[in-house]
Amino acid sequence: MSxxxxxxxxxDLEVRRLGFGAMRIxxxxxxxxxxxxxxxxxxxxxxxxxxxxxxxxxxxxxxxVSETLIAEALRPYPDDLVIATKGGLxxxxxxxxxxxxxPERLKRCCEQSLQRLRLDRIxxxxxxxxxxxxxxxDSVGALAELREEGKIxxxxxxxxxxxxxxxxxxxxxxxxVQNRYNLAERASEEVLDACERDGLGFLPWFPLATxxxxxxxxxxxxxxxxxxxxxxxxxxxxxxxxSPVILPIPGTSSIEHFEENLGAEQLELRDDELxxxxxxxxx
Numbered sequence: 001m002s003x004x005x006x007x008x009x010x011x012d013l014e015v016r017r018l019g020f021g022a023m024r025i026x027x028x029x030x031x032x033x034x035x036x037x038x039x040x041x042x043x044x045x046x047x048x049x050x051x052x053x054x055x056x057x058x059x060x061x062x063x064x065v066s067e068t069l070i071a072e073a074l075r076p077y078p079d080d081l082v083i084a085t086k087g088g089l090x091x092x093x094x095x096x097x098x099x100x101x102x103p104e105r106l107k108r109c110c111e112q113s114l115q116r117l118r119l120d121r122i123x124x125x126x127x128x129x130x131x132x133x134x135x136x137x138d139s140v141g142a143l144a145e146l147r148e149e150g151k152i153x154x155x156x157x158x159x160x161x162x163x164x165x166x167x168x169x170x171x172x173x174x175x176x177v178q179n180r181y182n183l184a185e186r187a188s189e190e191v192l193d194a195c196e197r198d199g200l201g202f203l204p205w206f207p208l209a210t211x212x213x214x215x216x217x218x219x220x221x222x223x224x225x226x227x228x229x230x231x232x233x234x235x236x237x238x239x240x241x242x243s244p245v246i247l248p249i250p251g252t253s254s255i256e257h258f259e260e261n262l263g264a265e266q267l268e269l270r271d272d273e274l275x276x277x278x279x280x281x282x283x
Contacts, residue, residue: 007244015054018247019052020055022055025251041069042255059086060089060091060097083119083122101129103138110151124176125146127155137170154176155173162191176203177203178249183278195245196245204246208250219276234269240265
């Protein structure tokens with residue numbers, strides 16, 4: 001399917017390892033409609049035309065805007081398209097996010113996502129966060145019930161540590177984790193290692209962040225120049241090489257930027273290059 005291979009989520013949903021994150025097809029502050037909804041729908045159509053079959057979204061993106069645009073642009077959906085969405089965050093306003101992972105609310109969120117996406121079942125439904133006011137067992141229990149009711153195919157988590165992942169897996173099968181992870185921010189190494197050990201997918205959000213690593217003359221910059229690539233492409237290529245369970249989901253509102261991200265799949269980095277760009281930047 002692609003140069004970087006595929007991964008089977010839950011053992012049965014085969015996806016291209018490079019997916020697409022649909023947060024940025026909304027307005028400023030991930031709030032409201034995008035400036036040009038027609039262009040957003042055209043981008044989504046190009047994503048599918050390019051063979052990407054994992055699209056990640058959430059009810060809180062907009063809120064509701066991202067899911068609605070996906071349905072408008074892509075229905076009838078291709079048979080192999082996996083739409084992953086999330087519930088658990090509320091949106092008081094632009095740039096503002098609050099947690100509410102009460103079981104009854106999560107069930108309501110899932111029902112509403114099904115309606116917006118115009119689906120009978122969501123392939124991958126993710127708990128968007130852990131709510132300190134709600135035991136994770138209660139939140140995940142709601143996902144387990146949604147599975148039993150046939151409303152979701154697989155359950156997944158976002159923004160968890162190893163202990164929370166373990167507690168959730170004691171309640172129901174978890175097939176993937178989505179945590180913040182990139183070249184510059186690797187606090188989730190233990191979670192990634194647990195996912196690799198047990199065959200769970202790991203979706204790094206904010207995958208293109210590079211921090212000081214991309215400074216002119218730095219290792220990332222040097223490697224990018226050697227390959228005739230951008231530093232963002234090298235950052236994605238590093239993620240794809242880091243572990244076979246990593247499924248990057250870079251997002252954009254631009255077809256041109258999307259095409260650039262696709263180019264990362266064709267890059268083959270040597271072991272010494274992978275080590276060099278992963279090393280902490282010199283002070």
